[in-house]
Amino acid sequence: MRLVLVGPPGAGKGTQAEFIAAHLSVPKISTGDIFRANVSQGTPLGVEAKRYMDAGKLVPDEVTINMVRDRLAEPDAGEGFLLDGFPRTTPQAAALDKLLADLGTALDLVLELVVDDDEVIRRLSGRRTCRGCGKIWHVEFDATTREGVCDRCGAELFQRDDDKPETIAARLREYAEKTAPLVDYYGAQGKLVGIDATGPVEDVTVRAIDALRSYG
Ligand code: AP5
Numbered sequence: 001m002r003l004v005l006v007g008p009p010g011a012g013k014g015t016q017a018e019f020i021a022a023h024l025s026v027p028k029i030s031t032g033d034i035f036r037a038n039v040s041q042g043t044p045l046g047v048e049a050k051r052y053m054d055a056g057k058l059v060p061d062e063v064t065i066n067m068v069r070d071r072l073a074e075p076d077a078g079e080g081f082l083l084d085g086f087p088r089t090t091p092q093a094a095a096l097d098k099l100l101a102d103l104g105t106a107l108d109l110v111l112e113l114v115v116d117d118d119e120v121i122r123r124l125s126g127r128r129t130c131r132g133c134g135k136i137w138h139v140e141f142d143a144t145t146r147e148g149v150c151d152r153c154g155a156e157l158f159q160r161d162d163d164k165p166e167t168i169a170a171r172l173r174e175y176a177e178k179t180a181p182l183v184d185y186y187g188a189q190g191k192l193v194g195i196d197a198t199g200p201v202e203d204v205t206v207r208a209i210d211a212l213r214s215y216g
């Protein structure tokens, strides 16, 4: 299955992507994760992306599209994938459609995680990520994280640079202006399914898998 997860910053895309990708046995491809890996390795791509990420802005389309094109050409993405955080603009969506059409295939479904801004701010302000295994936690909802270590692998937890209040506000503005139009773009293709992404993580996963079952 070729699936895209869309939703505002903090909607839970990364959290759900892990479970959904495992359920579908497809690779999870997160543009945010790829950018962050490049930032921490200090690659030229990372140096360029960091300028935008720190300001809560989207990385330019051309850079992002080229990166995804390379990633989708890897053998593990041949039979299906779950894209988390891409596409994020209409030109990115059009480029993805073209890329897949050239390969003789197409997206199956776009799953939209629906959450309001207040919940997003609450989620992002308390997010912590594991330096060891990358697992995403929340200081309020995952009591085990209060010691600052990962309950799964024991490594240190950190707060993302772009989870500061002013950067969160900028990311929400970018989402409303540049990413929200994708709802209409994919709606017009008949590929969009929206699910309520509030409530416990496990409940959202059940709704997501149900949505895939009905449309897959
Ligand atoms: P990216 O990493 O994609 O960030 P984002 O879209 O802002 O999404 P987040 O990772 O912040 O949130 P999420 O929806 O994954 O939520 P999570 O599961 O972590 O992108 C970062 C930057 O990279 C961008 O700003 C941009 O600069 C650049 N970039 C990336 N892709 C790009 C593209 N295509 N084009 C251009 N630039 C791009 O959950 C959040 C928190 O909530 C966690 O603490 C979690 O534990 C908690 N939580 C999750 N679900 C629940 C629940 N049901 N109940 C309670 N808490 C929950």
Ligand code: ZN
Residues within 6 Å of the ligand: 130, 131, 132, 133, 134, 135, 150, 151, 152, 153, 154, 155
């Ligand atoms: Zn860990």
